[in-house]
Amino acid sequence: MIGLSHYLILAALLFSIGLVGVIRRKNLLMLFFATEIMLNAANVAFAAISSYYHDLSGQMFAFFIIAVAASEVAVGLGLLILLYKKYGTLDLDNFTMLKG
Amino acid sequence: MESLVYTALFAPLIGSLFAALFGMKPKTLWTGVVTSLLLFVSFVASVLLLQHVMAVGPVHATLMDWIVAGDMRIPFGFNVDQVTAVMMVVVTLVSTVVHVYSNGYMEHDKGFNRFFSYLSAFVFSMLVLVMSDNFLGLFIGWEGVGVCSWLLIGFWYHKEDVTRDINPSISPSWAANEAFIMNRIADLGMLVGIFLIYWNVGSLQYDTVFAAVPQMSHTLLVAIGIFLFIGAMGKSAQFPLHTWLADAMEGPTPVSALIHAATMVTAGVYLVIRAYPLYSTIPEVGYFIALLGTFVAIFAASMALVNRDLKRIIAYSTLSQLGYMFAAAGLGAYWVALFHLAAHAFFKALLFLGAGNVMHAMNDELDIFKMGGLKKVMRWTYLYMGVASLALCGIWPLAGFYSKDTILEVAFNEHTYGIWFVLWLTAGLTAFYSFRLVFLTFWSDERYKKYGFHPHEVQKYVLWAMAPLGILAVIFGWWKEEFMEFVTGLLPAYEVSEHTHHMVPILIAVTSAIAIGGIVVAYVLYHKRLRRNPKIEASLPYRILSNQYYIPILYEKAISKPYAELSDIAWKEIDMQVVDATVDGIAKLVEESGDESRKMQTGNLSDYLKWMAAGAIILAVLAVVAVVKS
Numbered sequence: 112m113i114g115l116s117h118y119l120i121l122a123a124l125l126f127s128i129g130l131v132g133v134i135r136r137k138n139l140l141m142l143f144f145a146t147e148i149m150l151n152a153a154n155v156a157f158a159a160i161s162s163y164y165h166d167l168s169g170q171m172f173a174f175f176i177i178a179v180a181a182s183e184v185a186v187g188l189g190l191l192i193l194l195y196k197k198y199g200t201l202d203l204d205n206f207t208m209l210k211g
Numbered sequence: 212m213e214s215l216v217y218t219a220l221f222a223p224l225i226g227s228l229f230a231a232l233f234g235m236k237p238k239t240l241w242t243g244v245v246t247s248l249l250l251f252v253s254f255v256a257s258v259l260l261l262q263h264v265m266a267v268g269p270v271h272a273t274l275m276d277w278i279v280a281g282d283m284r285i286p287f288g289f290n291v292d293q294v295t296a297v298m299m300v301v302v303t304l305v306s307t308v309v310h311v312y313s314n315g316y317m318e319h320d321k322g323f324n325r326f327f328s329y330l331s332a333f334v335f336s337m338l339v340l341v342m343s344d345n346f347l348g349l350f351i352g353w354e355g356v357g358v359c360s361w362l363l364i365g366f367w368y369h370k371e372d373v374t375r376d377i378n379p380s381i382s383p384s385w386a387a388n389e390a391f392i393m394n395r396i397a398d399l400g401m402l403v404g405i406f407l408i409y410w411n412v413g414s415l416q417y418d419t420v421f422a423a424v425p426q427m428s429h430t431l432l433v434a435i436g437i438f439l440f441i442g443a444m445g446k447s448a449q450f451p452l453h454t455w456l457a458d459a460m461e462g463p464t465p466v467s468a469l470i471h472a473a474t475m476v477t478a479g480v481y482l483v484i485r486a487y488p489l490y491s492t493i494p495e496v497g498y499f500i501a502l503l504g505t506f507v508a509i510f511a512a513s514m515a516l517v518n519r520d521l522k523r524i525i526a527y528s529t530l531s532q533l534g535y536m537f538a539a540a541g542l543g544a545y546w547v548a549l550f551h552l553a554a555h556a557f558f559k560a561l562l563f564l565g566a567g568n569v570m571h572a573m574n575d576e577l578d579i580f581k582m583g584g585l586k587k588v589m590r591w592t593y594l595y596m597g598v599a600s601l602a603l604c605g606i607w608p609l610a611g612f613y614s615k616d617t618i619l620e621v622a623f624n625e626h627t628y629g630i631w632f633v634l635w636l637t638a639g640l641t642a643f644y645s646f647r648l649v650f651l652t653f654w655s656d657e658r659y660k661k662y663g664f665h666p667h668e669v670q671k672y673v674l675w676a677m678a679p680l681g682i683l684a685v686i687f688g689w690w691k692e693e694f695m696e697f698v699t700g701l702l703p704a705y706e707v708s709e710h711t712h713h714m715v716p717i718l719i720a721v722t723s724a725i726a727i728g729g730i731v732v733a734y735v736l737y738h739k740r741l742r743r744n745p746k747i748e749a750s751l752p753y754r755i756l757s758n759q760y761y762i763p764i765l766y767e768k769a770i771s772k773p774y775a776e777l778s779d780i781a782w783k784e785i786d787m788q789v790v791d792a793t794v795d796g797i798a799k800l801v802e803e804s805g806d807e808s809r810k811m812q813t814g815n816l817s818d819y820l821k822w823m824a825a826g827a828i829i830l831a832v833l834a835v836v837a838v839v840k841s
């Protein structure tokens with residue numbers, strides 16, 4: 112039987128994968144993917160808990176997150192294209208203009 | 212009437228601010244004229260107030276609330292009663308004369324405008340001091356005159372320090388600092404006195420405080436009396452805080468006349484007179500004041516005997532006369548002290564202004580051994596200084612005769628024959644050194660020719676300006692009865708006993724005899740030529756006197772030097788090593804940690820994300836721990 116804890120463990124695993132991706136990857140596009148994975152990990156957790164408590168507000172929240180993530184990707188990818196056009200690369204190690 | 216009070220008080224302030232506007236500019240004649248005119252306005256207002264007080268009674272005016280905090284309420288209040296009215300007229304009259312005089316005296320000085328600004332500011336502070344109706348206002352004026360005195364003694368601050376052998380005052384700025392610091396020491400005593408009053412009475416208004424005197428314990432009254440008197444000792448340069456007054460002669464001579472002879476130094480006497488309800492309940496403190504005053508009278512006179520410096524001789528005589536005033540006030544004859552204060556203000560200011568004329572004529576030479584025979588070229592100055600000296604010696608019928616004789620009568624009447632004898636002896640010394648000065652300056656052989664001086668009389672209007680003081684030095688004493696009647700409207704009347712009353716003619720004769728004796732000795736010794744006896748000048752008593760009993764040197768060796776060394780230790784060991792080091796350490800810590808943590812700012816987003824993740828994890832762990840614990 113698949114219970115709440117399974118879902119939560121899945122969400123935690125997904126989140127960890129996303130987090131490691133955010134920390135380790137150097138390509139900005141990959142960073143975006145990693146963030147998406149983290150967001151979706153949260154969505155899974157929301158949906159599971161919502162269903163467990165029979166409370167729809169969790170699922171509503173998940174929808175919000177999906178909407179926000181979609182718009183974020185739209186804006187973010189636009190910026191990435193501009194960045195790529197300007198510098199010809201998306202490697203983070205090349206963007207250190209704010210070095211203190 | 213309130214408008215008169217404010218006119219008298221604020222006219223000098225306006226003059227001061229006006230002159231200050233042009234303070235850094237080269238000489239502009241009208242600053243001198245305007246400030247003198249405003250002073251005259253103040254003088255007229257003071258005279259009108261005096262008449263009003265005479266006819267109707269005291270005037271009280273409250274300008275505004277100054278400090279209101281909790282139960283404490285201190286207004287800017289001014290009270291013009293008999294004592295204040297007398298003080299105001301004396302102060303504004305002498306100030307007006309000195310202002311006009313300074314127009315001539317400071318004619319070629321670069322700091323002409325600045326000088327007038329300071330001088331008028333001084334008059335304003337002095338008026339605040341005498342007019343305030345509470346101790347705090349008095350203290351503000353007290354400090355104000357202190358600051359102005361400092362500014363004016365050090366007026367020629369650019370002069371270099373020299374050793375004591377060349378100039379006993381070292382330099383104007385040194386003398387100014389000495390005066391200021393001495394006064395600061397004494398002011399601490401005065402502040403403690405004021406605190407004691409406030410703690411025990413809960414008010415600083417004169418009338419409230421003096422009404423509460425009968426309810427206070429005797430010890431407390433003694434403590435307050437002593438602490439207030441310490442303040443008075445500083446301002447009036449009583450032993451052991453007396454050294455600054457002679458050194459204060461480094462200032463321009465009009466300043467010496469106004470501040471260090473006629474007005475500011477009498478503030479201490481004024482304080483004792485003002486606080487008479489307090490001092491008359493503690494006769495033992497009064498007796499101490501009288502003793503100290505008597506001691507200072509003869510102590511200062513003895514130093515004047517051998518001094519060669521024109522202004523320092525007069526400064527010592529001021530000190531000596533202040534001693535007389537304190538002797539009178541200490542013995543309970545407050546009105547006599549006030550009478551001598553006023554008379555002294557007139558003839559001593561005149562004497563100083565005359566000395567200023569002589570200095571002017573002699574290119575700022577002060578050594579009376581280098582003068583002589585000046586009466587031929589400076590007839591009017593000679594006349595003024597002669598009259599002032601006669602008044603100072605107490606020769607009938609000049610002002611000093613009436614005031615000084617009354618003090619001696621008081622001393623006799625109180626059966627304090629020791630005080631009487633010393634004061635009597637001092638009268639003889641006073642006569643001797645005053646006329647030693649007069650004869651050596653104006654009579655005897657014309658020694659100045661040898662030194663190549665070309666003395667000349669000062670401007671006409673300067674001589675005219677001195678006339679009011681000259682006249683008052685002669686006639687002021689004639690108003691003794693009226694004066695007594697007027698001020699005893701406030702101050703306690705002092706009645707001499709039947710026995711003393713019979714003795715008065717003998718006392719007068721004895722006192723006049725010693726005064727005339729002093730003059731005669733001076734005449735015999737010095738009227739023809741300067742007599743110097745190297746044997747006497749090399750003798751120990753002479754050297755002690757001419758070195759001011761070695762007190763300045765003692766102060767320097769025993770107090771200033773160790774204090775400077777202590778300060779040096781406090782600076783290098785405590786301040787630099789502990790305080791500064793702590794502050795610097797904190798700054799260094801912040802700077803170094805900032806320098807280290809700056810390395811976090813790699814500019815690489817990846818690194819920032821790592822830091823963020825680490826932070827988030829720490830927060831999550833903390834949250835979990837908190838949940839588990841609760």
